[in-house]
Amino acid sequence: MxxxxxxxxxxxxxxxxxxxxxxxxxxAQGQAPDVEAEGAILIDVESGKILYNDNIDTMLPMASMAKMMTEYLVNEAVEEGELNWDDEVMISQELADLSHNQQLSNVFLREDVPYTVQELYEAMAIYSANAATIALAEAVAGSETAFVERMNEKAAELGIEEYQFVNSTGLNNSDMQGNHPEGTPADGENMMTPRGTAQLAYHLIQEYPEVLDVTGTEQMLFREGDELDEITMRNWNEMLAGSGSPYAYEGVDGIKTGQTAAAGAAFTGTVEQDGTRLLSVVMRTADIEARFNETEKLYDYGFEAYSWxxxxxxxxxxxxxxxxxxxxxxxxxxxxxxxxxxxxxxxxxxxxxxxxxxxxxxxxxxxxxxxxxxxxxxxxxxxxxxxxxxxxxxxxxxxxxxxxxxxxxxxxxxxxxxxxxxxxxxxxxxxxxxxxx
Known part of the structure; x- marks a missing residue:
């Protein structure tokens, strides 16, 4: 840069x-890259200027990137005094059962054990834990159905023009074993444009910058010291600077990966170098490695082709x-x-x-x-x-x-x-x- x-x-x-x-x-030097994704966007966070865009206004499935809205609403609830980070949340039998579905990203939850908002939030933001996400949605709004209403209302409030939230996690409703939010389609998907996804991420990191302390954590123990349920949560974001991954990129500290059959592999990322922060979204890339490779193209282009x-x-x-x-x-x-x-x-x-x-x-x-x-x-x-x-x-x-x-x-x-x-x-x-x- x-x-x-x-x-x-x-x-x-x-x-x-x-x-x-x-x-x-x-x-400055650099040529616009050929980004292999169905939609991609790169913005300069300070000015909001779009540095790269391709098909950014097409509605696409967003998979677990939908959890960024859950993160936003949890932070908002804490800010407004509706929740405290040390509040305890009890788990229903349905959520306990869902948390043991090893085909989904989860930490194991038990019906008779209280969990703090903080540890559920860390499980969601670092490990993309789905049952933990629903537990937070219920803690904020009383039910996931009511929480989904808040998600859609907040998207409108943030000025996002096209969106569809059907659950708090980003899973396809069909993966939720019949426990999807009432009033949403049994096969419903969370949908948003790359531009809208970038807007959501922008508001999240601008209004609650402390979220990057969590999303930038390479790994953490869930229920540390618990003989039954302790698990190492490794961040799915392999671009984190300290991850040791071949995709690690200097300055990356967020935000959220996503993958479903309909969405393919997607990633909303953010990187800061020399005081300049960029925000990127790639949607429907070929595979989980491609989402990081294509994001790397965007970051190299941003820092090399532009001078601030x-x-x-x-x-x-x-x-x-x-x-x-x-x-x-x-x-x-x-x-x-x-x-x-x-x-x-x-x-x-x-x-x-x-x-x-x-x-x-x-x-x-x-x-x-x-x-x-x-x-x-x-x-x-x-x-x-x-x-x-x-x-x-x-x-x-x-x-x-x-x-x-x-x-x-x-x-x-x-x-x-x-x-x-x-x-x-x-x-x-x-x-x-x-x-x-």
């Missing part, structure tokens, strides 16, 4: 409240246009500057295809279209927007994320309104100046 810091180059003029600005960045440029620095001013007129102020000009920094991933050979435009907000303009006092230091008077003029699609994970390509323009100092006498004298002066002219 390449990181560069380049100053914001204000080189244009103020026209109709908009500044058109040019800047340059350093080139600080194109605007906080507090930076334009050498030519560092002030704007304030006709009714005590001081008739105000110094302006960038209110925050902007760092963006820039693709190879496209450093000359970006410009920036600065728009002054109508709210701070008077009826003559000029800045109007009073103004306070730090007050936002407009924004700088990064504009792309190339052929590649300019896209973000969500429409709202496109706002990440803007920073505010602020007043650098207080400007008080001039009193009526000063304004009157200026009016007389302007009148006399007009006569003289």
């Amino acid at each position: 390449k990181n560069h810091k380049s100053g914001f180059k204000w080189t244009s003029i103020f026209i109709a409240a908009v500044l058109f600005v040019g800047w340059t960045t350093a080139p 440029e600080e194109v605007i620095s906080e507090g930076e001013q334009n050498e030519e246009i560092s002030e704007l007129p304030v006709p009714n102020g005590k001081e008739q000009e105000v110094s302006i500057e960038a209110g925050s920094h902007l760092t963006m991933p820039i693709l190879e050979d496209e450093q000359d295809l970006y410009t920036t435009s600065v728009t002054i907000s109508e709210d701070v303009l008077d009826e003559d279209g000029a800045l109007s006092a009073p103004l306070e230091a730090g007050e936002e008077i407009g924004y700088i927007e990064l504009d792309y003029e190339g052929e590649h699609e300019k896209s973000y994970l969500t429409d709202n994320m496109e706002k990440s390509a803007t920073v505010p323009i602020i007043a650098s100092e207080d400007i008080d309104r001039a009193n009526w006498f000063v304004l009157s004298m200026r009016g007389v002066g302007d009148f006399l100046s007009g006569l003289w002219g």
